Amino acid sequence: MPRPGQVKPETDERLSDRIAVGLLTRSFPPELVDRVVAECGREGQRNRLLPPRVVVYFVLAMCLFSGQGYEEVARLLTHGLAWAQRWSGSWQVPTTAAISRARAKLGPEPLKVLFGQVARPLATKSTRGAWYGRWRLVAIDGTVFDVPDSEDNAAYFGRPKTHRTQRCAFPQVRVVALAECGTHAITAAALGPLTMSEPVLARELFVHLGTDDLLLADRGFTGLELWRAAAAGGADLLWRIRSHQVLPVREDLPDGSYLSDIVAARDHRTRTDPETVRVIEYTLHDPGRPEQETPYRLITTVLDHEAAPALELAALYNQRWEIETALDELKTHQRGPAEVLRSRSPGGVEQEVWGHLLVHHAIRTLMHDTAEQTGLDTDRLSFTRSIRLARRQVTAQAAFSP
Known part of the structure; x- marks a missing residue:
């Protein structure tokens, strides 16, 4: 349940919609990423913290911030999560192990197909x-x-x-x-x-x-x-x-x-x-x-x-x-x-x-x-x-x- 004064997210995807990486989101719009994920058969991988679209953007941000650790990249994506904690009350930076598992489930194919399209x-x-x-x-x-x-x-x-x-x-x-x-x-x-x-x-x-x-x-x-x-x-x-x-x-x-x-x-x-x-x-x-x-x-x-x-x-x-x-x-x-x-x-x-x-x-x-x-x-x-x-x-x- 949301705390008093908080807005309950309508869906699990709502928080993932907030993940924005500036130039990269404009170059690879969410609707394009979702379509590629679906074409590669990865849309069924439901994860509240790391749905497939977020993992794609995380990989892009990981390459943009090369040399930074997984959790630091996640913090950079959400700028310390100050607003996210006020909004959801429970969202936390995924652990390195969780991010590694999500990357493995996504595989290389969606990134390869995305490159081929853009x-x-x-x-x-x-x-x-x-x-x-x-x-x-x-x-x-x-x-x-x-x-x-x-x-x-x-x-x-x-x-x-x-x-x-x-x-x-x-x-x-x-x-x-x-x-x-x-x-x-x-x-x-x-x-x-x-x-x-x-x-x-x-x-x-x-x-x-x-x-x-x-x-x-x-x-x-x-x-x-x-x-x-x-x-x-x-x-x-x-x-x-x-x-x-x-x-x-x-x-x-x-x-x-x-x-x-x-x-x-x-x-x-x-x-x-x-x-x-x-x-x-x-x-x-x-x-x-x-x-x-x-x-x-x-x-x-x-x-x-x-x-x-x-x-x-x-x-x-x-x-x-x-x-x-x-x-x-x-x-x-x-x-x-x-x-x-x-x-x-x-x-x-x-x-x-x-x-x-x-x-x-x-x-x-x-x-x-x-x-x-x-x-x-x-x-x-x-x-x-x-x-x-x-x-x-x-x-x-x-x-x-x-």
């Missing part, structure tokens, strides 16, 4: 640095996250070895991401154990490419089959290729590039199943070290040298580093430098990674919208300051009662 390219035609001619610039790359050294994590994800073949301290989860160069928005991702290579995971992402995309990739993504898979949906490609790969000159072009072909490794002698590509070769010089030269060879599906001159494509390839910056934002500034993820089970690790990807996309959406409204280049805005703003919004909104 992670979209952000750039408009006016977004600076996002386009080259008719093409939207996107890049693909991979990274790894250290995860806790539990038996389950070690068995599922595996761990790298040092150059002396010694075991590293932590298992690692591999993540391959597709990002929009002009906004740093990660629009698709695939997760897997360390034994799964980046090219294998990359195949899951090619379905997200469109006919207006120009995909940039480094030498780690190579091979005829992968090239054809990436181009199958109509996207154009601009990839750096390994120096040892044979590229016979089939036709010289006026801009200094030339037409060649690539073949599968098993077909390198007979070349019976070639794929025509255009090759751009150039050398970069370090002004501080004149003797140091770095040769580059790029291959592209854009065969028309007039539509994309070699000099412009060589300069454009530098945009591939934008995805390196996006992954650094995710791992260094958002998660924290050299921090280990907190989940001791494979399902928890995947849930946590999807949470980090969702938070990063929300912050990048905020930055893009701000840049569009002010006419600035998104690169002029600070990711660090933006994430601090997002954190302040959490405690500011939690200070208001229903």
Whole structure:
């Protein structure tokens, strides 16, 4: 029974409606979260303190406040619970054990599905640095996250070895991401154990490419089959290729590039199943070290040298580093430098990674919208300051009662 002067909540969900995380609630509205939870078959998990919607927002807040303990994250969500105690009379911060059980019941699937529904390219035609001619610039790359050294994590994800073949301290989860160069928005991702290579995971992402995309990739993504898979949906490609790969000159072009072909490794002698590509070769010089030269060879599906001159494509390839910056934002500034993820089970690790990807996309959406409204280049805005703003919004909104 409520105390005199208190209002009795109409349903158990009413208190969960109060959980608000500022930018994240605007990016992932409660009705969308509820729909995803229902699609994943988690809506039946009734818990007065931690219904599924609250657990989703808790995971997002946990990733936003990386490094804080479970109970501290819950306190930040409700700003010390001062109003909540006046309202309900009995609501308390869930224990770490209760939160862990709720996370395990929710699983990674709702966070993964939520990311799939909201992670979209952000750039408009006016977004600076996002386009080259008719093409939207996107890049693909991979990274790894250290995860806790539990038996389950070690068995599922595996761990790298040092150059002396010694075991590293932590298992690692591999993540391959597709990002929009002009906004740093990660629009698709695939997760897997360390034994799964980046090219294998990359195949899951090619379905997200469109006919207006120009995909940039480094030498780690190579091979005829992968090239054809990436181009199958109509996207154009601009990839750096390994120096040892044979590229016979089939036709010289006026801009200094030339037409060649690539073949599968098993077909390198007979070349019976070639794929025509255009090759751009150039050398970069370090002004501080004149003797140091770095040769580059790029291959592209854009065969028309007039539509994309070699000099412009060589300069454009530098945009591939934008995805390196996006992954650094995710791992260094958002998660924290050299921090280990907190989940001791494979399902928890995947849930946590999807949470980090969702938070990063929300912050990048905020930055893009701000840049569009002010006419600035998104690169002029600070990711660090933006994430601090997002954190302040959490405690500011939690200070208001229903």
